[in-house]
Amino acid sequence: MAEVTFTRPEFRVRIDKELCQQCGRCAHQCGWGVHKMDEETGYPVPDSSKCGACHRCVTFCPAQAILVEKNPLAYKHSDSFSPDLRKAVWRQAETGGVLLAGMGNDKPYLRIFDHLLLDACQVTNPSIDPLREPMELRTFLGRKPDKIEVEYVPDGNGSKPKLKTEMDRLLQIETPIVFGGMSYGSVSLNVHRSLAMAAKELGTLMNTGEGGLHADLQPYQDNIVVQCASGRFGVHADYLNAGCAVEIKIGQGAKPGIGGHLPGEKINEEVSVTRMIPQGTDALSPAPHHDIYSIEDLRQLIYALKEATGYKPVSVKIAAVHNVAAIASGVVRAGADIVYLDGFRGGTGAAPTVIRDHVGIPIELAISVVDQRLRDEGIRNRASVIAAGGIRSSADVAKAIALGADACAIGSALLVALGCHLCQKCHTGSCSWGICTQKPELTRRLDPEWGAERIVNLVTAWSHELAEILGALGVNAVESLRGSHERLRSLGLDQQTQEILGVKPAGIGH
Amino acid sequence: MIDRPARKYGGLTLPGTKIPDVGPRPSYTVEAEEGILGNCGLMGVCDEAGERMSGELAVRSMASMHDRGNGLGGGFAGYGIYPDHPEHYAFHMMYADEDARQDTEFYLARHFTIDHEEPIPTRAVRGIQDEPLLHRYFCRVEAERLQETQLSEADYVVHAFMDINSGIDGAFVASAGRNMGAFKGVGFPEEIGEFYRLDEYAGWTWTGHGRFPTNTPGWWGGAHPFCLLDYSIVHNGEISSYGINKRYLESHGYQLTLRTDTEVVTYLFDLMLRRHELPVEVACRALAAPFWKDIDLMPADDKEFYTALRTVYGPGLLNGPFAVVLGMADGMVALNDRIKLRPLVAARDGNRVYVASEESAIREICPKPEKSWMPRAGEPVIARLNAAAFGAAPQSVPVEVN
Numbered sequence: 001m002a003e004v005t006f007t008r009p010e011f012r013v014r015i016d017k018e019l020c021q022q023c024g025r026c027a028h029q030c031g032w033g034v035h036k037m038d039e040e041t042g043y044p045v046p047d048s049s050k051c052g053a054c055h056r057c058v059t060f061c062p063a064q065a066i067l068v069e070k071n072p073l074a075y076k077h078s079d080s081f082s083p084d085l086r087k088a089v090w091r092q093a094e095t096g097g098v099l100l101a102g103m104g105n106d107k108p109y110l111r112i113f114d115h116l117l118l119d120a121c122q123v124t125n126p127s128i129d130p131l132r133e134p135m136e137l138r139t140f141l142g143r144k145p146d147k148i149e150v151e152y153v154p155d156g157n158g159s160k161p162k163l164k165t166e167m168d169r170l171l172q173i174e175t176p177i178v179f180g181g182m183s184y185g186s187v188s189l190n191v192h193r194s195l196a197m198a199a200k201e202l203g204t205l206m207n208t209g210e211g212g213l214h215a216d217l218q219p220y221q222d223n224i225v226v227q228c229a230s231g232r233f234g235v236h237a238d239y240l241n242a243g244c245a246v247e248i249k250i251g252q253g254a255k256p257g258i259g260g261h262l263p264g265e266k267i268n269e270e271v272s273v274t275r276m277i278p279q280g281t282d283a284l285s286p287a288p289h290h291d292i293y294s295i296e297d298l299r300q301l302i303y304a305l306k307e308a309t310g311y312k313p314v315s316v317k318i319a320a321v322h323n324v325a326a327i328a329s330g331v332v333r334a335g336a337d338i339v340y341l342d343g344f345r346g347g348t349g350a351a352p353t354v355i356r357d358h359v360g361i362p363i364e365l366a367i368s369v370v371d372q373r374l375r376d377e378g379i380r381n382r383a384s385v386i387a388a389g390g391i392r393s394s395a396d397v398a399k400a401i402a403l404g405a406d407a408c409a410i411g412s413a414l415l416v417a418l419g420c421h422l423c424q425k426c427h428t429g430s431c432s433w434g435i436c437t438q439k440p441e442l443t444r445r446l447d448p449e450w451g452a453e454r455i456v457n458l459v460t461a462w463s464h465e466l467a468e469i470l471g472a473l474g475v476n477a478v479e480s481l482r483g484s485h486e487r488l489r490s491l492g493l494d495q496q497t498q499e500i501l502g503v504k505p506a507g508i509g510h
Numbered sequence: 511m512i513d514r515p516a517r518k519y520g521g522l523t524l525p526g527t528k529i530p531d532v533g534p535r536p537s538y539t540v541e542a543e544e545g546i547l548g549n550c551g552l553m554g555v556c557d558e559a560g561e562r563m564s565g566e567l568a569v570r571s572m573a574s575m576h577d578r579g580n581g582l583g584g585g586f587a588g589y590g591i592y593p594d595h596p597e598h599y600a601f602h603m604m605y606a607d608e609d610a611r612q613d614t615e616f617y618l619a620r621h622f623t624i625d626h627e628e629p630i631p632t633r634a635v636r637g638i639q640d641e642p643l644l645h646r647y648f649c650r651v652e653a654e655r656l657q658e659t660q661l662s663e664a665d666y667v668v669h670a671f672m673d674i675n676s677g678i679d680g681a682f683v684a685s686a687g688r689n690m691g692a693f694k695g696v697g698f699p700e701e702i703g704e705f706y707r708l709d710e711y712a713g714w715t716w717t718g719h720g721r722f723p724t725n726t727p728g729w730w731g732g733a734h735p736f737c738l739l740d741y742s743i744v745h746n747g748e749i750s751s752y753g754i755n756k757r758y759l760e761s762h763g764y765q766l767t768l769r770t771d772t773e774v775v776t777y778l779f780d781l782m783l784r785r786h787e788l789p790v791e792v793a794c795r796a797l798a799a800p801f802w803k804d805i806d807l808m809p810a811d812d813k814e815f816y817t818a819l820r821t822v823y824g825p826g827l828l829n830g831p832f833a834v835v836l837g838m839a840d841g842m843v844a845l846n847d848r849i850k851l852r853p854l855v856a857a858r859d860g861n862r863v864y865v866a867s868e869e870s871a872i873r874e875i876c877p878k879p880e881k882s883w884m885p886r887a888g889e890p891v892i893a894r895l896n897a898a899a900f901g902a903a904p905q906s907v908p909v910e911v912n
Binding site: 121124125126128133134136138140144145146147148149150152153160161162163165167170375376378380381473474475476477479480481482483484485486487 | 747748750751752753754756757758760761762785786787788789791792799801802803811812814815817818819820821822823824825827829830831848849851
């Protein structure tokens with residue numbers, strides 16, 4: 001009975017034969033092969049067990065004849081041993097393997113962002129109308145001195161102040177939203193193209209992820225952060241200099257403490273060239289960097305990268321784990337210009353489900369404790385903090401900034417803008433939307449210009465919303481919200497969490 | 511330890527000390543309960559040649575803006591008012607009771623040499639009641655104390671200032687600068703001026719304030735000006751960026767205890783002017799920064815300068831509606847927020863620079879100034895004491911190359 005599986009399909013796909021035009025588009029569109037056209041009847045016959053509810057067929061069915069619904073199959077109720085857990089047991093009993101999943105942690109943990117409320121002005125201080133007054137979102141990432149020195153130089157008949165302090169190179173972004181690292185290999189080249197074009201137009205940054213940089217993206221280098229991860233895929237001197245900054249990826253919110261795995265099926269010729277590994281081999285990034293076993297090793301790599309790039313800013317990406325404040329402090333003292341914090345809801349192309357769903361801490365707490373720690377140590381100006389891992393809306397961005405982040409990085413939201421429906425099957429490499437796949441018949445579905453436009457629209461919309469929020473708060477520059485816990489109140493959080501966040505409960509005034 | 515009942519810190523009032531309603535109302539007080547419009551009012555005047563003016567001038571100017579306050583706070587700062595003790599730190603103290611006074615005197619005697627002390631002279635005024643015990647001390651710091659603590663004299667005084675305000679229950683330092691003092695309390699400014707007998711003082715810089723409190727109840731310590739060392743701030747408005755300004759200052763060692771946004775303005779000036787030694791016009795550009803759209807149009811070196819200034823001092827950006835007047839040992843600065851959400855008018859007549867919330871408050875004391883203007887948003891009005899005319903050595907005079 002080897003072929004018998006206990007796991008029943010999660011969804012049920014039904015074709016309304018009265019509406020179906022027998023065009024076969026559903027069969028063509030589905031990357032997983034859910035729909036097979038029956039040669040005799042001419043109708044598609046769906047195999048529900050392959051469906052991920054990605055809506056590709058639904059979107060492209062001209063007759064709206066496809067219904068995807070939850071499989072109503074009843075399971076004997078247990079609050080403790082849920083059907084999902086039973087299914088996991090069955091799958092592991094069948095395979096003996098580690099369960100994999102894509103995208104971020106989907107478990108119903110407390111969503112702190114949804115328990116935080118922003119402030120607004122009434123009477124005693126006026127709100128500001130962003131449609132009539134300037135509203136500034138421009139942000140500079142990188143190391144800043146604690147103070148500047150000024151000298152006066154002649155200017156016409158008088159004099160004017162001039163900067164005496166030598167500043168480190170900073171990354172200027174026009175909105176406090178950057179793109180998180182998503183590697184070429186895990187996502188398609190067209191996704192990278194979309195991101196690069198959008199980043200340039202928005203005046204923000206894309207991040208290569210750990211898969212190197214395809215030669216086609218060279219023109220966008222002012223808006224690209226190149227990543228150097230433990231696998232060192234595609235890392236060479238030209239690559240390091242091909243961006244405006246370098247990021248050392250220590251960890252990822254979706255899988256803190258473990259490495260990466262890109263299956264050989266996704267390593268086609270172009271990915272192989274970009275990553276500098278043989279075609280068809282699995283790309284396995286080790287859990288730690290094999291040259292970083294302590295903080296002083298990190299310092300050496302940071303400065304090696306700075307030397308190699310003529311002192312471009314170096315970002316260090318760490319997963320939000322229990323001791324994140326002390327780790328971030330060490331990272332800043334090791335010379336990082338940016339600390340990139342990735343919370344436990346951060347996305348991934350593939351991660352062991354057990355790690356994704358059970359390791360790490362929420363980004364909201366990480367931002368607050370890291371920001372406070374850096375302030376307590378008097379080194380907050382030495383590095384910028386980027387918050388990522390569970391940023392779903394402009395409200396999340398505003399709250400993250402109020403908690404102390406300099407900027408937010410988004411990944412999943414960008415992919416959703418490109419068509420991703422969070423089906424969580426990125427690791428299968430058969431994404432029907434052409435996002436998380438290298439199959440040419442699928443990747444060609446994503447037109448980079450269309451993709452770039454969607455992303456530009458999304459980030460522009462969020463930026464407008466941020467401007468509205470700032471205006472309501474009565475400030476006209478994002479730095480006046482940054483770290484201003486005073487503009488947040490909590491609703492329904494326990495007292496200790498409030499204290500960690502440094503936020504008072506709603507109902508308390510000044 | 512003396513066991514005594516807990517006192518409510520902040521009220522600074524001693525039950526049963528109400529002044530009987532005996533004194534005459536100051537002649538310029540109009541119907542106090544009518545026409546309360548809201549908003550604070552402020553003024554400042556500085557004689558750049560160092561000629562001293564009677565405090566009555568500032569009181570009269572403020573009286574003309576009576577309607578901008580609600581009688582819950584008024585105050586003045588005068589500079590050059592203690593020619594007999596120009597080098598002493600003049601601690602203007604407010605005490606809730608004798609215990610607070612004893613504790614503070616014990617503290618001051620331990621950390622300073624007090625060369626002179628006296629009650630701050632007052633006269634009974636109708637409308638002023640429940641005043642705390644008011645006393646002033648002219649203090650010196652002995653060199654050995656600085657040696658022991660390894661602090662600069664200014665930092666030493668700041669420590670004492672913060673210690674007393676946060677540590678001694680019922681004691682409040684209104685000001686502790688040299689050759690200057692703050693005179694403030696609950697009442698209309700003209701009543702406060704009369705109460706403190708400001709007509710008996712002469713100074714080269716005066717600032718004044720009438721308060722319409724919104725964020726903190728009216729209490730004597732909460733009236734403006736807010737002072738630190740030789741700096742004094744009077745402020746009309748609300749600092750919407752208070753939350754981050756406060757955290758920024760805390761990470762630089764300031765203790766913010768007064769529950770008011772004006773406090774951050776005072777400390778930000780102290781941080782930028784004294785500790786970071788920024789020229790005052792540069793500090794103003796950090797506090798009310800130019801917009802990026804304007805910076806983008808600047809020549810390259812200016813662009814570099816203002817970009818650095820904004821990125822480094824972003825957490826110190828004062829956002830929200832405000833007009834402030836900063837009194838300093840060596841002059842006076844008035845500043846508006848970046849989109850001018852609070853009124854501020856300036857005028858010049860000879861050596862004197864005037865600023866006020868309303869032009870009428872200037873014309874009340876200088877009917878025909880040579881020039882009067884409306885300062886633009888974020889553009890500071892700076893009055894500098896002519897160094898030759900200035901007796902005491904200035905703390906930090908911004909050097910300009912001409």
